[in-house]
Amino acid sequence: MKAIGILTSGGDAPGMNAAIRAVVRTAIYYGYKVYGIEKGYRGLLDEEFVEMDLSSVGDIIQRGGTILKSSRCDEFKTAEGREKAVEILENYGIESLVVIGGDGSFTGAKLLSELGVKTIGIPGTIDNDLAYTDYTIGFDTAMNTVIDAIGKIRDTSSSHDRVNIVEVMGRNCGDLALYAGVAGGAETIVVPEREIRTDEIVSKLRTTQKRGKKHSIIVLAEGADIEGGALGLKNALTVKDKADVRITVLGHVQRGGSPSAFDRILASKLGNKAVELLIEGKSKRVVGIKDNKIIDLDIDDALSMEKEFDQDLYEMAKILSI
Ligand code: F6P
Numbered sequence: 001m002k003a004i005g006i007l008t009s010g011g012d013a014p015g016m017n018a019a020i021r022a023v024v025r026t027a028i029y030y031g032y033k034v035y036g037i038e039k040g041y042r043g044l045l046d047e048e049f050v051e052m053d054l055s056s057v058g059d060i061i062q063r064g065g066t067i068l069k070s071s072r073c074d075e076f077k078t079a080e081g082r083e084k085a086v087e088i089l090e091n092y093g094i095e096s097l098v099v100i101g102g103d104g105s106f107t108g109a110k111l112l113s114e115l116g117v118k119t120i121g122i123p124g125t126i127d128n129d130l131a132y133t134d135y136t137i138g139f140d141t142a143m144n145t146v147i148d149a150i151g152k153i154r155d156t157s158s159s160h161d162r163v164n165i166v167e168v169m170g171r172n173c174g175d176l177a178l179y180a181g182v183a184g185g186a187e188t189i190v191v192p193e194r195e196i197r198t199d200e201i202v203s204k205l206r207t208t209q210k211r212g213k214k215h216s217i218i219v220l221a222e223g224a225d226i227e228g229g230a231l232g233l234k235n236a237l238t239v240k241d242k243a244d245v246r247i248t249v250l251g252h253v254q255r256g257g258s259p260s261a262f263d264r265i266l267a268s269k270l271g272n273k274a275v276e277l278l279i280e281g282k283s284k285r286v287v288g289i290k291d292n293k294i295i296d297l298d299i300d301d302a303l304s305m306e307k308e309f310d311q312d313l314y315e316m317a318k319i320l321s322i
Pocket of ligand 1: 011012126127169171
């Protein structure tokens with residue numbers, strides 16, 4: 001019987017389990033054997049394989065994290081490492097591999113496909129930093145986690161007339177900051193894609209203070225180009241505006257938690273589609289969602305696309321926070 005392998009790689013994201021469940025159940029439905037590969041490409045090289053059945057993925061659709069665990073692996077980045085991986089997969093009779101992760105994980109899948117392994121990538125990252133898909137699995141849940149935190153911080157911010165900086169994840173992509181900032185009614189949103197000077201933030205604070213609003217929420221993406229990061233911004237605001245500033249770094253809280261309905265449904269559709277593509281004999285493809293339709297495209301094409309920043313939403317956020 002032909003076997004399909006599945007692994008999760010890179011940073012985990014809520015909804016990965018729902019995707020694993022969809023892959024395993026669809027593959028078994030069509031008569032395939034499925035191996036779960038633990039700890040991503042590291043586990044592939046260490047042969048951490050476990051045969052999955054219908055009940056291995058029972059009771060996981062609502063769970064955050066990934067039951068298959070995840071890691072980053074330097075050995076797999078070498079040609080020798082990948083040749084070893086192909087040999088191991090052959091020994092297990094695994095012809096196809098489903099990789100759930102971000103761009104680095106997809107590059108690994110593409111390189112494996114060049115060595116004859118059929119691969120399909122499913123986008124799983126809270127960053128929403130893949131250009132070819134409107135949403136990645138985990139983004140919606142992380143956004144809701146951030147909104148929940150902003151709401152709580154806003155309560156205490158208003159009680160104390162403070163400026164609260166909320167630092168969110170996003171090394172190169174400001175989607176989490178932008179979308180959560182808009183939904184959380186942030187006064188200022190700072191993202192890696194757009195430059196903003198501290199003087200602009202100060203003048204905005206003064207404008208809102210003049211109309212009687214004494215507290216303010218600044219949502220700052222971790223990768224934003226602001227001198228000294230959150231602490232630098234705090235110091236600048238303290239000196240220039242004499243503001244009472246606090247910083248909250250949300251950190252890995254954003255990576256955990258039960259996935260939202262949106263992420264569960266997206267993950268289920270993408271997992272199901274990934275197996276269907278393998279059955280059709282397709283390889284070196286990624287699945288995603290565009291204009292509310294499930295799509296698939298070549299990994300190279302997907303990775304060469306440049307992520308478009310939502311300038312309209314960014315401008316709208318500025319108007320709504322005057
Ligand atoms: O999953 C992506 C991401 O959340 C980035 O936004 C963040 O910088 C990074 O992962 C941190 O990952 P880790 O702590 O696992 O290295």
